[in-house]
Amino acid sequence: VSGHPGDLISAWLDGELAESDGVAVAAHLAVCPACSAEHEEVAAARALLRGLPLIDAPPGVLRPMLATVRPHRPRGRTALVGAAAVAAGVLGLVATAQPVLAQQPAMATLVAEHAGAALPVVSASALALGQPAAPAAPVEADAPASLPPAYRLVRVEHSSGVVHATYADGGHALSLFSRLKGAGLAGAHGSGMPVTVGQANGRRWDVDAGVVIAWSTHGVSYAVVTDAPGSDAIVAASSVRTATSPDVASRTRTRCRRLLDVIG
């Protein structure tokens, strides 16, 4: 260090200088009023910046957006942004539900495998189907046969043996997780409220801004996570049809083919 240290002053403040250089800077500051003033100024700015508070994100900002995957076919219609935003809300809800689900090892795994996975099997162009889900959605396997009016299937994901389908009506969204051969949930103790789901016994948790219902039947574990009213959630959960062909991958393939047929 020779002459005026200039930007080495900041580097010195930040502990980014070798010790010998730091000593030289300090020695110069002691004898040079101009550099000493410069030091005071940048040190003051540095202190102000470092004293700035952390800022809480407004609600909803930290939820990942869906609809990041474009349709494979150029003819595919574009996503309905509103529905995508609502579906994004459900991912946030899934995050909220995780502490609850963590009490259920099987469901915790099931949801954890999903929440961060982002493996869309069906592109967001499915958003533009434009038909009510109740009559038009695929009703095979694990789709709820009864959803409140105007719900559309917006996304289907499949990974690690879990199928995650998301439905939205522009106001609420509902995610259905299903997994074959999951550990039984009906017998789980201690957490949630007992609830009857069709013929099965399940558990219900009321979490921030939503409801989680988990149950298992015929060797398949299910969870519904939704911000829709709890009664809708129960109706939808009770109407889920259990797989007759016990192969998650083939069910997913069938569903995707159907969706692609509709989109194409």
Add this chain to the structure above:
Amino acid sequence: VPTWEEVAQTHGRFLYTVAHRLTGNADDAKDLVQDVLVRVQRGLAGYTPGNLEGWLSRITTNVFLDDVRRKQRRPTDALPADAEHADRLLPSSAGSDDVYAAATLSTDVQRALDRLPPDFRAAVVLCDVAGLPYVEIAEALDIPVGTVRSRIHRGRALLRDALVGARP
């Protein structure tokens, strides 16, 4: 490898703060965070455990600077072409609507930050808000450490000038 929910829960506040300090207002911070989230979601699988906040601030800063450069190419809201030699401050960005900064002092410092040329602001935010060492800032911005040093020093001096100038 953390899940997105773990990232949001543990580092969401940090991420939003960095975005807000860079953009200067809640609306742009929100848009920036959304863009970052998409990249984070895609990138998480390939993330090697390390300094997660460093990784997040690196992505955030790059998305921010890309955005600034895109706007720069549009003549209507041009920013100085050669920020490296900018020797005077930009006018304060209009509509800087800082709802979430409670203290007046924070608001003043944020306003002063807003007036720094984006490249200087990025270096200063990575150093003094995100707390990254110079070497990581150099990697994040793809510039030599010497340039990092001069941008931080100059950025702080400009910020201080802006604060003093703002006083009645």
